[in-house]
Amino acid sequence: MRRRSPDTYHLLNGFSRMLHFFRTLIKSKVGAIVAIVILGVIALSFVAGDIGGSRNLGGAGSGTIAEVGGEDITSADLNREANEALQRVRQQDPTLSMSGLIARGGLEILLGDLIDLNALYAFGKEHGVIAGDRLIDSELQRAGALQPNAIPRESVANRLVARQVLSPAEYGAVMPRELAWRYGQLLGERRTGSIAVLPALAFAPEKAPGNAELQAYYKAHTSTFIRPERRVIRFATFGSDVVKNVPAPADAEIAKRYEANRAVYAAIERRSLTQLVVPTEAAAKAIVAEVAGGKTLDASAAEKGLAAAKVGPLSKQDLTAQSSAAVANAVFAAPKGQLVTARSPLGWYVVRIEAIDQQAGRSLDQVKGEIATALTADKRRAAISDFVAKIEEQFENGSNLPEVAKNLGLQVQSTPSLTADGAVYERPGEAVEPSLKPVLKTAFTMQENEPQVAETQPGAAFVIYDVTAVAPSAPAPFNEIVNDVKVAYALDRGAATAKAQAQAIQAAVRKGEKLDAAVAKLGKRLPAIERVGMTRPELAQIQRSGRQVPPPVRLLFAMARGTVKVQEAPQKRGWFVVVLDSVEPGKLDRNDASLAGAQRELGKVAGGEYAETLRKAITKSVGVKRNPAALSALRDELSGKSPE
Incomplete structure (x- = not known):
């Protein structure tokens, strides 16, 4: 980028902030129903947010992914953001690979974040909105990042300008009481409906696919069969008892510590x-x-x-x-x-x-025992640190892990093949032993046969370890997963047929046919139609407890009475046909005290929507040109695909 590299928001950060708000919102009486209803509105606003242009900026070789207000976002910029985002996302999903991130649309989301930040910065600069040095220093201090290069000052400036540009749209938004009351009326409503389940496997082709057909399916869906990276770790553990006879601190040492920390005792x-x-x-x-x-x-x-x-x-x-x-x-x-x-x-x-x-304040005599205890602990830590340093020196001088372990009298062990989340590969329910969990993340960044020593329990437990085998993340070879491909093929083809049948049932019900009769005409052995009755408070309680709400039940609370909708099952394992039979409205007095809280909560949502609308308008006014060819080339490069 010719001007500066912005600090891209966390992958899916906008969605994370929204979800955090809703988790808080549904804890209140009226908030539960407000959250459910408003969620659909916000989702629609994001769907409507296509802000990119489509003019071609040249071939992939130009290195320019997009142009925002006359400034370039290069392949190098987006490449860097993708790698940083992958490291952040791996904090929650350690097994995710770059190809997996790409398959989930992560590159497009990151590019959108870069475009937005650059557009907001350009708009702010044009209209005199700046981030001064004192404000940047304050933000770095709040983030605990005053060390040189911890966070680029330019990145902080971009983020601060974007915040200042959007904050007027969010500040002080309050929803009218009448609208809050109408939403509040939904609080006690009860909905009843019927759900038909059409499993994909029930509609899978009866004729088994040939090998050529399976190979073609495998090639077209390679990302579905990606195996995570696996590693074997060799290790040996030891404790703080390796250090003997730590000397007690002298009075002079205690007095010196007191003088050095006099402010602590003042x-x-x-x-x-x-x-x-x-x-x-x-x-x-x-x-x-x-x-x-x-x-x-x-x-x-x-x-x-x-x-x-x-x-x-x-x-x-x-x-x-x-x-x-x-x-x-x-x-x-x-x-x-x-x-x-x-x-x-x-x-x-x-x-x-x-x-x-x-x-x-406290005198030396008052804190003498406290300081002696602290000094003794320091001496023990120093002795352990010296011991660990000697181990590191042996590694640096070329000793391997078995040699060092033998000198220390330690037993060397090896793990089974592990994934980055600590699970034993292809052994459901088995995981890495607890003593290795603190070093697992580092082990998945190491080269083979480069031993290290680490503290796994502060001051008490240590491990020497290295990596002896690495199997990189890649699509599984076809001949090793033929059965998996057959199942995926059956689910894919069956899901397509199930969708068509679900839409046919939907059309029949819309014409007045009963759901039971329409399903029976399929002539398939299918799960019995489920009758569902639930209030919104019950739905909110399920969500607050952390339990999973079935997708068709969620859909039931987003439909109009008397309508019928179809919905794909998770992991493309089938389709649902959902009919909302009745809605019994709840009761809420216009003077209910909870309405004031609902106004504020809805106001926060409205403020966010105002800011989102402003963001789209600013990005459009600044001007965005995208280079699909360069983006596709980077996507292929990061996914490990060979150029055609």
Whole structure:
């Protein structure tokens, strides 16, 4: 990229933020139904968000994936983002490979994120929205990333500008009470319906496919048969008992430690706070005035779509680092219970002092035992560190793992073939032993026969280990998975037939035929039609408990009364035909106290929608040109496909 490389949001980050909101939303009385209803609206807005142009920018060799406002997003930019995204996603799914990420559409999502950030930055720059050095420093400090090159300053600047451009659209959005009441009426509704299940295997071809047909299917669906990377780890464990006779600290050492940490034992004041941040001084003063008039700080914040946060106890130094010197000075000059306002690079703070904790200083005699214990622990850690360093030195000098283990009197073991999540490959239910879990991630980045030593339990347990075999992630050879291909083929062909039959049943029911009769005409032995009756509170309770809600039941709560819909089963294992027979509305008084909370919760959703609409408009106005050929070339390269 000629200008700068933006910090791409986490893969699917927009969806993660939305899901986090809904998890919070469904915990409230009216929120449960609001979340369910609004989810469909948000989904539609994302579907409608096609912002890219289709003009060709040249061949794949040009290296330009897209052009945003006259600036390039190159193949190198997107390649880097894909690799970083894969590492982040592997925190939740360690077995995911780059080809798997590509197969899930990850490259397109990352490109969309890059386009959005560049468009927002270009728009902000054109209209004087910038991120100054103090604001960037503050953001880096909040992220704990002030070390050189931990996070590029340009990336932070891009993200901050994007936030400033979109935040006015989100701030203070409140849903009208009438609309909140109408949604709230849905809270107690009960829905009843019928669900027909058409399994794919019930409609699979009766004639077995020939070898050529299976080979063609395998070639067309290679990504379906990708095996995860597997590794064999060789290891030996030892404990802290390898270090003997740690000397006790002398009085002089204790006194020296006390002097070096005198500030730790000095008197200190810490304060617990409730705070929120608003964009302007006028907004801060308005909140202070409302609280002075009898409204709580939490209520005032909630009415504006904000949330007051509890922080602390914090020292003045800690608060300065988190906000600004002006905020810390104001807070530590005020008495308990007072509300203060002060400016920081992120906006105006409104802070209430909840508690003040003042601790007296302690003398050397008072902390002598405490320091002696700490020094003894330090000496033991240092001795263990020296011991580990000697092991590392042996490895660096060319000793292999069995040789070092023999010198230490340790027993060498080897794991079965493992996947990155710690599972034993092709042995369901078996997993790597607990002592190796802390080093598993590193083991899947190592070269073969390059031993390392690691601490697996702080100060207590250690392991020396290396990798003796690596089987890279790749499609399984056809001749090794013929039976799997046969099953996948049967499911695929059966699912296609099941879909056609489901649509035929849908058409018949729409014409007035009963679901039972339409299914019976198929002449197949199918699961019995299920009759479902459930209220929205029951649905919300299932979701809150973490249990899985069957897809057709979820669909039942997104349909109009008297309609019939078809739905694909998970993993393409069949189709559902869902008929909503009746809807019994719940009752909610117009003066119900829960409506105020529903207004705020719906307001947050509306604010997000306003920001999303603004984002689309800005991206369109800045102008986007895509290079499909370059994107396809990068996709093939990252997937390991040979150029044709």
